[in-house]
Amino acid sequence: MTGGGVVERAVDVLVVGAGPAGLAAAARLAAAGAGRVEVLERERTAGGVPRHCARGGFGAFTGPGYARRAVRAAVRAGAVVRTGVGATGWAGPLTLEVTAPTGLERITARAVVLATGARERSRSARLVPGSRPAGVFSTGELQQSVELFGLRRERIGRRAVVVGSEPVARHAVRTLRRAGVTVAAVVSERPRGARLPVPVLRGARVLELVGRGRLSGVLVRGADGRTGLLRCDTVVFTGDWIPDHELARTGGVPLDRATRGPAVDPAFRTCVPGVFAVGNLLRGVEPAVVAAAEGRAVADAVLARLAGAPWPGPGVPVTAGGAVRWVSPHRLTGPAPTLLLRPSGRLLRPVLTVEQDGRVLHEARLPGRVDAHRSVRPPTGWTADVDPAGGPVVIRLDKP
Amino acid sequence: MSVTRRGALPDTSAPGTAYDVTVVGAGVVGCAIARELARRSLRVALVEASGDIGEGSSKANTAILHTGFDAVPGSLEARLVREGGRMLAAYARETGIPVEPVGALLVAWDEEQLAALPRLAAKAARNGHHGTRFVDAAGLRALEPHLGPGALGALAVPDESVVCPWTTPLAYATQAVQSGVDLHLDCPVEKVRPGGPAAPHRLITRRGVLRTRFLVNACGLYADAFDALVGRYDFTVTPRRGQLLVFDKFARGLVRHILLPVPGALGKGVLIAPTVYGNVMLGPTAEDLDDKTATGSTAEGLDALRAQGRRILPALLDEEVTAVYAGLRAATGAEDYRIAAHPELRYVTVGGIRSTGLTASLALGRHTVELLADTGLELGPERPLAPVSMPNLGEAFPRPYRDAARIARDPAYGEIVCHCERVTRGEIRDALASTVPPATLDGLRRRTRARAGRCQGFSCGATVRALFEERAR
Numbered sequence: 001m002t003g004g005g006v007v008e009r010a011v012d013v014l015v016v017g018a019g020p021a022g023l024a025a026a027a028r029l030a031a032a033g034a035g036r037v038e039v040l041e042r043e044r045t046a047g048g049v050p051r052h053c054a055r056g057g058f059g060a061f062t063g064p065g066y067a068r069r070a071v072r073a074a075v076r077a078g079a080v081v082r083t084g085v086g087a088t089g090w091a092g093p094l095t096l097e098v099t100a101p102t103g104l105e106r107i108t109a110r111a112v113v114l115a116t117g118a119r120e121r122s123r124s125a126r127l128v129p130g131s132r133p134a135g136v137f138s139t140g141e142l143q144q145s146v147e148l149f150g151l152r153r154e155r156i157g158r159r160a161v162v163v164g165s166e167p168v169a170r171h172a173v174r175t176l177r178r179a180g181v182t183v184a185a186v187v188s189e190r191p192r193g194a195r196l197p198v199p200v201l202r203g204a205r206v207l208e209l210v211g212r213g214r215l216s217g218v219l220v221r222g223a224d225g226r227t228g229l230l231r232c233d234t235v236v237f238t239g240d241w242i243p244d245h246e247l248a249r250t251g252g253v254p255l256d257r258a259t260r261g262p263a264v265d266p267a268f269r270t271c272v273p274g275v276f277a278v279g280n281l282l283r284g285v286e287p288a289v290v291a292a293a294e295g296r297a298v299a300d301a302v303l304a305r306l307a308g309a310p311w312p313g314p315g316v317p318v319t320a321g322g323a324v325r326w327v328s329p330h331r332l333t334g335p336a337p338t339l340l341l342r343p344s345g346r347l348l349r350p351v352l353t354v355e356q357d358g359r360v361l362h363e364a365r366l367p368g369r370v371d372a373h374r375s376v377r378p379p380t381g382w383t384a385d386v387d388p389a390g391g392p393v394v395i396r397l398d399k400p
Numbered sequence: 401m402s403v404t405r406r407g408a409l410p411d412t413s414a415p416g417t418a419y420d421v422t423v424v425g426a427g428v429v430g431c432a433i434a435r436e437l438a439r440r441s442l443r444v445a446l447v448e449a450s451g452d453i454g455e456g457s458s459k460a461n462t463a464i465l466h467t468g469f470d471a472v473p474g475s476l477e478a479r480l481v482r483e484g485g486r487m488l489a490a491y492a493r494e495t496g497i498p499v500e501p502v503g504a505l506l507v508a509w510d511e512e513q514l515a516a517l518p519r520l521a522a523k524a525a526r527n528g529h530h531g532t533r534f535v536d537a538a539g540l541r542a543l544e545p546h547l548g549p550g551a552l553g554a555l556a557v558p559d560e561s562v563v564c565p566w567t568t569p570l571a572y573a574t575q576a577v578q579s580g581v582d583l584h585l586d587c588p589v590e591k592v593r594p595g596g597p598a599a600p601h602r603l604i605t606r607r608g609v610l611r612t613r614f615l616v617n618a619c620g621l622y623a624d625a626f627d628a629l630v631g632r633y634d635f636t637v638t639p640r641r642g643q644l645l646v647f648d649k650f651a652r653g654l655v656r657h658i659l660l661p662v663p664g665a666l667g668k669g670v671l672i673a674p675t676v677y678g679n680v681m682l683g684p685t686a687e688d689l690d691d692k693t694a695t696g697s698t699a700e701g702l703d704a705l706r707a708q709g710r711r712i713l714p715a716l717l718d719e720e721v722t723a724v725y726a727g728l729r730a731a732t733g734a735e736d737y738r739i740a741a742h743p744e745l746r747y748v749t750v751g752g753i754r755s756t757g758l759t760a761s762l763a764l765g766r767h768t769v770e771l772l773a774d775t776g777l778e779l780g781p782e783r784p785l786a787p788v789s790m791p792n793l794g795e796a797f798p799r800p801y802r803d804a805a806r807i808a809r810d811p812a813y814g815e816i817v818c819h820c821e822r823v824t825r826g827e828i829r830d831a832l833a834s835t836v837p838p839a840t841l842d843g844l845r846r847r848t849r850a851r852a853g854r855c856q857g858f859s860c861g862a863t864v865r866a867l868f869e870e871r872a873r
């Protein structure tokens with residue numbers, strides 16, 4: 001940071017990101033008397049992604065309603081929620097650099113909670129070849145354009161193709177239709193999935209984007225191996241999440257290889273003393289209530305830290321095996337209250353095995369079906385039996 | 401001084417109202433020529449087919465400010481690259497265009513390549529570059545710790561730099577316009593009616609007729625097609641595609657120099673280079689095509705790049721890709737530029753500006769004006785150009801979002817809109833109000849980097865679009 005006039009400040013807890021996770025953490029911490037609890041939000045409005053999910057799907061609420069309620073709860077509990085304030089880097093182990101219209105600050109906290117969320121991988125990051133026409137969106141950009149800026153068919157496009165097989169593809173379809181855009185098809189790589197009110201090409205892949213200036217179509221290879229051009233002027237790439245881990249990484253917080261989010265223990269402690277991480281930052285998108293529950297759950301460990309509790313060592317790494325894509329938490333420093341794992345595909349009544357150094361800690365047949373778009377929460381009683389001096393704990397899902 | 405995008409062109413039909421010189425094509429080369437002409441008391445037009453400057457080859461290159469160490473000794477290209485490189489480095493310092501003199505390493509991966517290094521050093525010396533030196537395998541590892549296994553040594557070329565390819569033509573165009581040049585965008589020249597000895601040429605454009613006494617062809621890939629409009633058939637342009645991958649800023653720590661391949665029998669090969677924006681780029685491929693609009697990427701091209709990148713810098717492939725793009729070089733079969741003056745036509749062709757046009761641009765501008773003078777154009781006395789100062793897009797230089805004093809004066813520089821690239825509302829506002837404003841969101845991206853970051857608009861796209869459309873209305 002250059003020039004004089006950088007304000008140095010201190011707070012007790014600094015939460016970065018005013019989405020469901022950060023706001024829930026702040027609300028509980030402020031209510032528990034953690035001292036000055038400050039939440040930084042880089043957008044003009046607090047609330048995170050639900051702000052532009054103008055529909056149900058958040059318990060009894062619409063997204064914006066849910067977001068407003070979360071903000072109100074944090075403010076009422078005594079947390080300070082600052083908007084238009086972006087954390088841009090670190091000036092010390094627990095000191096963040098901040099840019100706001102009011103100037104530059106360096107804020108030192110006794111504990112930092114990172115809740116910076118996740119984003120969808122872009123068309124480039126997915127390495128989809130072809131031309132670079134206008135008319136290419138992610139669901140995040142689409143929803144904001146429609147719900148926050150009122151864009152309609154004339155400015156979005158007439159005919160869209162949605163790419164993706166996660167639940168958010170359905171949201172993209174709904175948003176497009178609300179904006180008056182015709183949805184030509186959904187292209188889903190998975191062979192199966194929920195029904196949608198538009199044609200779904202299952203087991204299909206986008207090979208290329210076509211069009212000069214403006215998109216004119218997407219080249220698709222279908223499940224039968226045949227390729228064809230779907231004519232459209234808009235394409236929405238949905239799902240395929242990557243945590244917004246920039247701040248975590250620049251702060252030297254080690255990431256988990258599978259999730260690309262910070263590696264945390266059951267209390268959401270990262271490997272950097274005093275720095276916690278919650279919500280979608282940990283692994284990409286879960287429902288808002290899950291992110292908010294993590295925000296509430298982190299409060300106990302933050303309070304313990306403020307009271308002087310020692311920071312535990314790295315603990316035992318938890319790794320994914322078989323048909324498990326990722327597991328969270330990523331390290332065990334003691335019993336885990338909950339565990340989240342993502343299957344890499346659909347399995348009927350799979351066998352869950354937990355092993356450490358060849359020793360089976362837990363084995364069970366999961367009831368029903370697991371699928372790639374929903375996390376599984378297996379029982380966690382076995383976490384008490386983990387040898388703290390042993391090797392990695394491997395969690396697997398296998399066909400029965 | 402004006403920039404027009406629509407409507408009829410200024411009336412040049414009355415005697416004495418014709419332009420003195422019209423430069424057709426507002427790529428980095430045409431903009432540099434127009435800027436050089438602006439030093440004189442001449443009526444100059446810069447005419448461009450697309451809606452913005454720098455929309456052709458100039459927007460999609462590898463952004464290296466070459467020393468010209470590997471040019472064909474004695475060629476015009478060798479001279480103009482050498483001179484242009486120095487001129488652009490100085491110009492960049494003066495105007496704020498970001499340049500990072502990171503230096504290059506020509507990395508040898510086998511004995512044959514290793515054996516070629518002394519020859520390349522000798523060639524560099526013949527091009528006036530005596531500063532190259534040999535680095536052995538251990539030394540190379542110390543310089544580039546993340547290099548893949550098997551590198552045997554390298555030739556270090558200290559003065560190679562990376563530059564901002566977007567602000568460079570923009571600076572030229574801005575300075576030209578502020579110094580009196582008329583820039584006509586969205587104005588493809590479709591026919592040319594060459595004038596007689598005393599009469600001006602008539603350029604038939606989609607927006608009307610433009611009369612000019614002298615004419616410069618800076619049409620890049622279309623230089624041959626434009627030549628044909630005046631009846632010249634001296635060369636054919638073959639588009640040679642280069643596909644590139646831009647990796648996330650987290651990759652920047654993996655590489656310190658421009659890592660060049662040793663040119664061999666199998667062509668030039670791909671390079672890995674830092675960008676002034678703090679990313680790392682991998683590319684380009686080299687594919688001869690016949691479609692001058694084929695700027696798409698292909699699955700095969702991207703796979704090949706990734707395979708080569710994995711060998712050079714394995715850790716690079718673990719990072720996210722921020723952007724994929726392709727550019728077309730104007731190959732003509734000759735190992736040199738195709739620059740020709742036609743005094744009888746009062747016409748200069750600046751063609752075949754293959755893969756070094758960004759570096760050579762300022763020297764090309766000067767050279768072209770000399771040729772115009774030889775062709776009969778009275779230059780008149782020199783006058784100073786309007787000073788310009790470009791917004792900094794470079795990561796190694798202070799950006800507004802970190803400038804307390806600037807934010808204190810104008811809070812808009814403290815309001816980050818594009819978070820990945822840390823572009824503030826103040827910078828977007830300035831770009832929209834600038835001398836050569838952007839015509840599209842992509843034009844805005846090239847002026848500010850808004851939406852050019854890792855999220856590609858997931859977070860900021862809607863807001864940036866709203867700001868752009870607010871202004872456009």
Ligand SMILES: Cc1cc2nc3c(=O)[nH]c(=O)nc-3n(C[C@H](O)[C@H](O)[C@H](O)COP(=O)(O)OP(=O)(O)OC[C@H]3O[C@@H](n4cnc5c(N)ncnc54)[C@H](O)[C@@H]3O)c2cc1C
Pocket residue numbers: 016017018019020021022023040041042043047048049050053056057058085086087088115116117118139140143168171244247278279280281285286287288289291292
């Ligand atoms: C398109 C989409 C549709 C969804 N639909 C549903 C649904 O229907 N139902 C449901 O339950 N869930 C849905 N979700 C998931 C839900 O939105 C998330 O679970 C929830 O928002 C996660 O909360 P979070 O706090 O972890 O992250 P976010 O909500 O993403 O909040 C992170 C916040 O951090 C801020 N931030 C990031 N970096 C910085 C920084 N450096 N400085 C300051 N601030 C920063 C961001 O601006 C953002 O406001 C959807 C998600 C998406 C993306």
Ligand SMILES: Cc1cc2nc3c(=O)[nH]c(=O)nc-3n(C[C@H](O)[C@H](O)[C@H](O)COP(=O)(O)OP(=O)(O)OC[C@H]3O[C@@H](n4cnc5c(N)ncnc54)[C@H](O)[C@@H]3O)c2cc1C
Pocket residue numbers: 424425426427428429430447448449450453454455456457458459460461462463464465466587588589590618619620621622626641642643684726727728729753754755756757758759760
């Ligand atoms: C992949 C790649 C990598 C490269 N790497 C480097 C590098 O590292 N360093 C370097 O120095 N150089 C590099 N180059 C080369 C450099 O980009 C080019 O030499 C340079 O951009 C050429 O500029 P130009 O103005 O001649 O052409 P262009 O930028 O193509 O401009 C020509 C313009 O003329 C316009 N035009 C054409 N016909 C008409 C008409 N009839 N009427 C009106 N307008 C017309 C077009 O619309 C276009 O805007 C690279 C090129 C590529 C493709």
